[in-house]
Amino acid sequence: MGADVIVVGAGPAGATCAYLLARVGINVILLEKAALPRYKPCGGGLTWRALRCLPVEPSDVTEVYAVGGRLAWNGQVVLEKTDNSFVAALVMRDRFDAWLAELAQMAGAHLQDRTPALRIEETPDHVQVETPTGILRARYLVGADGVNSLIARQFRGFSRVTGVALEAEVDVPSRGLETQGPYLTFDFGILPFGYGWIFPKRGHLSVGVFAAHGGRVPDLKRTLERFMGQYAHLAKGQVRLLRGHRIPLGGQRYPLHTRRMLLVGDAANLADAFLGEGISYALWSACLASQALQIGLTDRRADLAAYTRMVQTTLGRELRFAARLGRWVYSHPKRAVNVLVTSPKLQALWLNTLTARQSFTRLILSLPLYLPLVLAQYLQNKPHRQW
Numbered sequence: 085m086g087a088d089v090i091v092v093g094a095g096p097a098g099a100t101c102a103y104l105l106a107r108v109g110i111n112v113i114l115l116e117k118a119a120l121p122r123y124k125p126c127g128g129g130l131t132w133r134a135l136r137c138l139p140v141e142p143s144d145v146t147e148v149y150a151v152g153g154r155l156a157w158n159g160q161v162v163l164e165k166t167d168n169s170f171v172a173a174l175v176m177r178d179r180f181d182a183w184l185a186e187l188a189q190m191a192g193a194h195l196q197d198r199t200p201a202l203r204i205e206e207t208p209d210h211v212q213v214e215t216p217t218g219i220l221r222a223r224y225l226v227g228a229d230g231v232n233s234l235i236a237r238q239f240r241g242f243s244r245v246t247g248v249a250l251e252a253e254v255d256v257p258s259r260g261l262e263t264q265g266p267y268l269t270f271d272f273g274i275l276p277f278g279y280g281w282i283f284p285k286r287g288h289l290s291v292g293v294f295a296a297h298g299g300r301v302p303d304l305k306r307t308l309e310r311f312m313g314q315y316a317h318l319a320k321g322q323v324r325l326l327r328g329h330r331i332p333l334g335g336q337r338y339p340l341h342t343r344r345m346l347l348v349g350d351a352a353n354l355a356d357a358f359l360g361e362g363i364s365y366a367l368w369s370a371c372l373a374s375q376a377l378q379i380g381l382t383d384r385r386a387d388l389a390a391y392t393r394m395v396q397t398t399l400g401r402e403l404r405f406a407a408r409l410g411r412w413v414y415s416h417p418k419r420a421v422n423v424l425v426t427s428p429k430l431q432a433l434w435l436n437t438l439t440a441r442q443s444f445t446r447l448i449l450s451l452p453l454y455l456p457l458v459l460a461q462y463l464q465n466k467p468h469r470q471w
């Protein structure tokens with residue numbers, strides 16, 4: 085079977101790319117190795133930017149709209165913002181990803197789940213994909229096959245540094261859900277170079293720990309147990325599912341194209357090295373990839389280098405700033421939290437960055453402007469804070 089484009093991987097990056105291409109009449113095959121819907125360990129937090137990049141509002145698959153958050157240090161809440169302003173839409177990835185794949189299908193993409201790409205071969209005028217059911221050919225191929233990407237291994241010189249996250253889906257009594265409310269919890273005291281989170285879902289809590297470290301990673305299972313023990317409403321919870329997964333630490337510059345192939349999302353290392361957020365970058369890179377491919381399919385002289393350039397000057401820049409912020413915060417996490425707790429100005433900037441209403445780039449570039457005010461607020465409030 086032949087197509088204009090084969091997309092390998094039906095996560096947010098691949099399904100969105102397939103949707104955007106199929107919508108304009110391009111013949112797309114979307115290959116997915118798992119049977120959909122499939123579980124993916126993920127907090128499922130969709131930021132403002134993720135919602136803006138999505139082709140359709142995900143209200144049908146949103147479990148909870150988070151409207152505030154708590155910042156904690158080793159189980160002790162040090163800052164609370166529960167003023168009912170939007171922070172994130174929370175989804176379960178099995179439903180969300182299946183919904184996106186269905187949108188792609190409705191737009192005309194040929195979805196083949198339970199079909200892994202086993203081997204890829206690129207020739208000057210086409211790409212060939214071997215699957216258990218036969219060989220597929222297309223003019224272009226999109227590698228959207230996640231952090232363990234088979235496609236990225238074909239890219240000469242491409243490598244990745246990863247963090248790792250462990251997530252538990254936890255059933256708690258309804259009183260536990262009420263205690264959490266529609267609010268996110270982030271705890272930066274639980275492990276060095278990382279944090280723990282509690283995200284409310286419909287009827288349960290997603291609880292996890294993220295080690296944003298390419299090197300030695302602590303025992304995440306014990307860290308997660310310790311984390312859950314620090315919160316009374318989690319201590320009696322039943323862990324329904326426990327899964328870990330790597331997260332690429334983005335911010336490097338690699339070519340993300342060959343003559344006939346592109347990488348998007350986690351496969352392209354496009355997740356933020358500070359918080360491990362990757363869905364919005366997966367969606368954003370899918371939009372850029374679909375634009376580059378539409379040009380490639382209509383203009384035979386066009387090459388895909390424009391895609392790498394577009395990524396590097398937009399989201400790539402953002403990921404480099406996120407990595408820089410991560411290095412600052414994780415080298416002195418307690419001091420960073422302390423400064424944040426004492427400075428309302430910094431809290432406003434941080435909240436806008438966390439929800440992705442404002443970019444990491446803007447946060448870091450605007451810090452020198454606000455530094456005198458932030459320091460004044462820190463010095464003024466410091467003596468009153470004990471934690």
Ligand SMILES: Cc1cc2nc3c(=O)[nH]c(=O)nc-3n(C[C@H](O)[C@H](O)[C@H](O)COP(=O)(O)OP(=O)(O)OC[C@H]3O[C@@H](n4cnc5c(N)ncnc54)[C@H](O)[C@@H]3O)c2cc1C
Pocket residue numbers: 092093094095096097098115116117118124125126127128129130131199200201202228229230231233234249250251292328329330331348349350351354355360361362363364366
């Ligand atoms: C525990 C955890 C919590 C997270 N929480 C958040 C969060 O709250 N918010 C956020 O924005 N990000 C979060 N992330 C990051 C986010 O999950 C990823 O950045 C995002 O899933 C990337 O999407 P993707 O489409 O690039 O890849 P994936 O979602 O990994 O999708 C890749 C797809 O490719 C398929 N595939 C793989 N190999 C093949 C093959 N050979 N052939 C066919 N198909 C194949 C896989 O089955 C999969 O369906 C979290 C990650 C983890 C691990």
